[in-house]
Amino acid sequence: MNELVFFINNVVVSGTVSGSIYAMGAIGVTLVFSIMRFAHFAHADMMTLGAFVVLLLTTLFPEVGGVVGLPSALLLLPIAMAVTAVAAVGIDRTFYKPLRAHDVKPIVMVIASLGVTLMLQGLIRLFAGTGSESLYIAERKDIFRIELPFELASRPIVVTEPQIILFVFAIVAVVSLHLFLSRSRLGKAMRAMSDNPDLARASGINTNTIVAVTWVIAGSLAAAAGTLLSLDVAFKPDLSFFLLLPIFAAAIVGGVGHPYGAIAGGFVVGFAETLAVFNWSVLLRPIRDSFPEWLELPSNLALVGTEYKIVVPFFILVAILVWRPTGIFKGKVI
Amino acid sequence: MSTIIEVSHVYKAFGGLNVINDCSIQVEQGSITGMIGPNGAGKTTLFNIIAGNLPLDAGRVLFDGEDITNMSSNELFHKGLLRTFQIAHEFSNMTALENLMMVPPRQLGENLFSAWLKPGEVSREESEVRQRAMEVIDFIGLSHVRNELAGNLSGGQKKLLELGRTMMTDARVVLLDEIAAGVNRTLLGDLVANIERLNREMGYTFLVIEHDMDMIARLCDPVIVLAQGRVMMEGTIQEVQSNPEVIEAYFGAPTE
Numbered sequence: 001m002n003e004l005v006f007f008i009n010n011v012v013v014s015g016t017v018s019g020s021i022y023a024m025g026a027i028g029v030t031l032v033f034s035i036m037r038f039a040h041f042a043h044a045d046m047m048t049l050g051a052f053v054v055l056l057l058t059t060l061f062p063e064v065g066g067v068v069g070l071p072s073a074l075l076l077l078p079i080a081m082a083v084t085a086v087a088a089v090g091i092d093r094t095f096y097k098p099l100r101a102h103d104v105k106p107i108v109m110v111i112a113s114l115g116v117t118l119m120l121q122g123l124i125r126l127f128a129g130t131g132s133e134s135l136y137i138a139e140r141k142d143i144f145r146i147e148l149p150f151e152l153a154s155r156p157i158v159v160t161e162p163q164i165i166l167f168v169f170a171i172v173a174v175v176s177l178h179l180f181l182s183r184s185r186l187g188k189a190m191r192a193m194s195d196n197p198d199l200a201r202a203s204g205i206n207t208n209t210i211v212a213v214t215w216v217i218a219g220s221l222a223a224a225a226g227t228l229l230s231l232d233v234a235f236k237p238d239l240s241f242f243l244l245l246p247i248f249a250a251a252i253v254g255g256v257g258h259p260y261g262a263i264a265g266g267f268v269v270g271f272a273e274t275l276a277v278f279n280w281s282v283l284l285r286p287i288r289d290s291f292p293e294w295l296e297l298p299s300n301l302a303l304v305g306t307e308y309k310i311v312v313p314f315f316i317l318v319a320i321l322v323w324r325p326t327g328i329f330k331g332k333v334i
Numbered sequence: 335m336s337t338i339i340e341v342s343h344v345y346k347a348f349g350g351l352n353v354i355n356d357c358s359i360q361v362e363q364g365s366i367t368g369m370i371g372p373n374g375a376g377k378t379t380l381f382n383i384i385a386g387n388l389p390l391d392a393g394r395v396l397f398d399g400e401d402i403t404n405m406s407s408n409e410l411f412h413k414g415l416l417r418t419f420q421i422a423h424e425f426s427n428m429t430a431l432e433n434l435m436m437v438p439p440r441q442l443g444e445n446l447f448s449a450w451l452k453p454g455e456v457s458r459e460e461s462e463v464r465q466r467a468m469e470v471i472d473f474i475g476l477s478h479v480r481n482e483l484a485g486n487l488s489g490g491q492k493k494l495l496e497l498g499r500t501m502m503t504d505a506r507v508v509l510l511d512e513i514a515a516g517v518n519r520t521l522l523g524d525l526v527a528n529i530e531r532l533n534r535e536m537g538y539t540f541l542v543i544e545h546d547m548d549m550i551a552r553l554c555d556p557v558i559v560l561a562q563g564r565v566m567m568e569g570t571i572q573e574v575q576s577n578p579e580v581i582e583a584y585f586g587a588p589t590e
Contacts, residue, residue: 185456192425192436198387199423203437203499204411 001152003283008157011278015271017163017232018246020170023266024225025240025247027177027259028218034194034257035214036100038109042116043222044247045124046088047240050223051230052124053080055133062138073135074165077227081220088219089212091116097211117241125237132234135227162231169224174263177217181259186213194257242310246273249313253320255327264328268320269313276303276312337396338363338507338539339384339415344393346379346563353379354390355563361507366533366540368554370547370574372583376563377543378420381509384541385417386410397507414506418499418513420543422492426485430476430495433484434467437502466502474498475524490517497525501532507539508532514546526552547575559583 025047032040057076065072095112144164145156181187193200193210201207226240233239246269254265281301288297304312320327339361346354353376361367371377382388384395386407395403397415407417425433471477474494479487484495493513500508510529514522526549532538544550550557551571559566559574561583567574574580 188432188436191427195425195427196423198419199425200436201387201407202385202411202417202419202423204408204503205436206408 001148001150002155003286005148005153005155005157006282007278011271011274013157013159013163015267015274017166017270018273019267019270020166021225021229021243021266022246022250022270023263024170024173024221025243026250026254026262026266027173028221029247029251030254030257030259030262031190031214032218033251035190035211036096036109038106038113039248040218041110041113041244042091042120043218044240044242044244045117045120046084046219046222047226047229047243048124048237049087049120049226050080050084050219051135051226051235051239052128052237053083053223054227054230055128055135055235058135058137065139071136071139071141071161071165071231073227073231077224080227081223084223085216085219088215088222092211092215121237121241128235128237130237132236132239134234135231141231160232162228166228166232169228173221173224177259180217186210190214245310246270246313249317253316253327255329258327258329261327261329268328269316272316273309273312277306277309278302336363337361338398339541340394340396341380341384342394342396344380344383344395345391346376346383346388347391353563354383357393357560357564359558359565359568361539361541363539364533364537366529366542366553366555368550368557368571369541369543369560370545370550370557371560371566375560377560378511380560381417381511381541381543385415385509387417411503414504415509416500416503416505416507417509418493418496418511420511420515422489422496424484424487424492424495426483428484429481430484430487430491431464431467431471431480433495434470434498434502435463437499463502470498470501473501473528475521490521493517494521494525497528500538504536505538507541510540510542510544512543512545514544514549522546522549529553 025043028046029040029043032038032043054073054076057079058073061076062072065075068075095116096109099109099112142161144159144161146159147153147156181191189200189205190210190213192203192205193207197207200210229243230236230239247266250265250269251262252265253268254261254263279300279302281297281299284297284301291297337360339359341357341359344354344357345352355376357376357380359369359380369377369380379388383390386402386405386409389404393403394401397410397413400413402410402413402415410416425436428436468477468480471480474497476487476491476494476498479491484492487495493516497510497513513525513529517525529540529542530553533540540553542550542554544554555570556568557571557574558568559577559580566579566583567577569577
C-alpha cells in the first residue's frame with residue numbers, strides 16, 4: 001500500500017500540479033495564436049511578471065492574508081492579474097500593434113515577442129535579483145497529510161496548501177473560460193474572429209476590442225499560473241522561462257488555437273513528464289519475491305533521469321504530430 | 335435624388351501597379367447601381383476602399399456627406415454600409431443560423447458587463463435575434479440547412495448566406511461583389527427578386543459588381559463601366575452595351 005501512496009504523491013499530485021500550470025499557460029498561447037496568428041514567446045515571462053507583481057505586493061503587505069486565513073500572496077493575486085492584464089494590453093499596443101498595422105509576416109511577430117521576453121526578464125532581474133524568493137513571507141506553508149484508513153498504508157498522502165489552491169483555481173478558470181467562449185456574445189465574437197477576421201470586421205465586430213480582450217484573458221491567466229507555481233516552489237526570475245517549451249508543446253499537442261485542446265495537452269505533457277521520471281521499481285518491490293532468481297530488481301527503473309525531464313514534452317510532441325498532425329483536438333480556430 | 339456615396343479622385347497602387355487611377359463615382363440614394371469592367375479594372379479594389387478594407391493612397395470617400403476615408407469596416411457596418419465578398423466568406427465552424435446571428439450590431443451581450451448584470455435582457459434579445467435570423471434564412475431559402483456548419487455549404491449557398499448577412503441589420507447601402515457567380519439560374523432569379531424587394535421595400539441602395547449581363551440588365555440603372563482604374567462611361571445598360579469603347583475594352587480591339 002505504501003508503494004501506491006508513493007505513486008499518488010509522485011505521479012498523481014505532481015502530474016496534476018504541472019498539468020494545471022501547463023494548461024493555464026497553453027490556453028493563453030493558444031488564444032493569442034488563434035486571434036493574432038503568431039506564436040507568442042513572451043508568454044512564459046508574462047507568468048513571471050505576474051508572480052513578480054505578487055512578490056512586490058506581498059513584500060509591501062505581508063500580513064494582509066492573516067485577516068481571512070489565506071496566504072497573503074493568494075489574496076493579492078487578483079490585483080496582480082489585473083496589473084499583468086493591463087501590461088499585456090500595453091505590450092501589445094507598444095510592440096505588436098504597429099507591426100500588425102504593417103501586415104508583417106507572423107515570423108516578425110515571433111521575433112518581436114522574443115525581444116519582449118528578453119526585455120521582461122531583464123527588467124524583472126533588475127528589481128528582484130537573480131536568486132529565488134519565497135512568496136510565503138509572514139506565514140508558513142500549510143502541508144496536509146491525509147492518512148489512509150488502511151492498515152497497510154502507514155504513509156500519508158501529502159498535499160501542500162498551494163497545490164490545493166492551484167487545483168481549485170485551475171478548475172474555476174477552465175469552467176469560466178468555457179462559459180465565456182460558448183455563452184457570451186464577446187466569446188462568440190472571439191470565435192468568429194479566429195475563424196475569419198475579414199468577415200468579422202464586415203459583420204461589425206470591433207477587432208481591436210477582441211484583441212484587447214484576448215490579451216486580458218491570456219495575461220491574467222499567465223499571472224495566476226506564474227503566481228501559483230511560485231507559491232508551490234519559489235519565485236525565480238527564470239522560473240517560467242523554462243516552462244516555455246513544455247507550454248508550447250502542450251498547445252501544439254492539444255491542437256493549436258483550441259482552448260480545450262490546450263487544457264488536455266497541458267495535462268498530457270504534465271503527466272508524461274512525471275510518469276517518465278517516476279521510479280517504477282518502487283511499484284515492483286512488493287512482488288520482488290516472485291521473480292526468478294536470475295532477475296534482479298534494479299534500484300532505479302525510471303524511463304529517463306530527472307535531469308532529462310525537459311526532453312519528455314518533445315518526445316510527446318513528435319509522437320502526437322506523427323500520429324495526429326493537427327493535435328488531439330483538431331486545431332486552428334477556437 | 336441625393337448622392338449617398340461619393341468617391342472622388344481616388345488613387346491606389348500595389349507596388350508599381352496603379353490599380354485605381356483618379357477614379358470618381360457617385361451612387362444615388364435608392365438606386366441599384368451596377369459596376370462592370372474587364373478583369374483587373376479595379377472593381378473589387380474600389381469596393382475594398384469604399385468598405386474600409388484597404389487604405390487608399392489619395393482621394394476621398396463620402397458616405398451621406400460624411401467623410402469615411404480610411405474608416406475601418408466595423409465602424410462602417412454600424413453606419414449602415416455593408417458589403418459581401420467576391421469569394422464568399424463564412425464562419426466555417428458555426429452553423430448557417432449562427433452565422434447570421436453573429437451579425438446584429440450593438441447587442442447588449444457584446445458589452446462585457448451587461449452579460450453578467452442583465453442576463454434576462456440579454457437572453458430576451460438573443461431570442462429576438464434568433465427570430466430574425468430564422469426569418470432571413472427562410473427568405474433566402476436556406477432553412478433546410480440552417481443547422482449545417484457553414485463551411486460545409488455549397489458555393490452558391492454561401493453566396494446566399496452573404497446576402498442574408500446584409501438583411502440581419504438595417505443597412506442603408508450594400509456593396510454586392512459578384513453575388514451571382516456560382517449560383518444556379520433558378521436561385522439567381524430568387525436572388526434578383528430579393529435584391530429588388532430589399533431595394534423597393536426597405537430602401538436599400540445597392541452597388542453591384544457583376545459579370546452576368548442579364549442580371550445587370552434586369553437590375554441596374556445606371557451602370558458604371560470601369561477600365562484601367564478609372565471610369566470609362568456611365569449610363570443605362572442600353573447605352574453601355576452599344577458603346578464601341580466598352581465593347582473594345584471587353585472583347586479587345588477588332589483586328590482589321
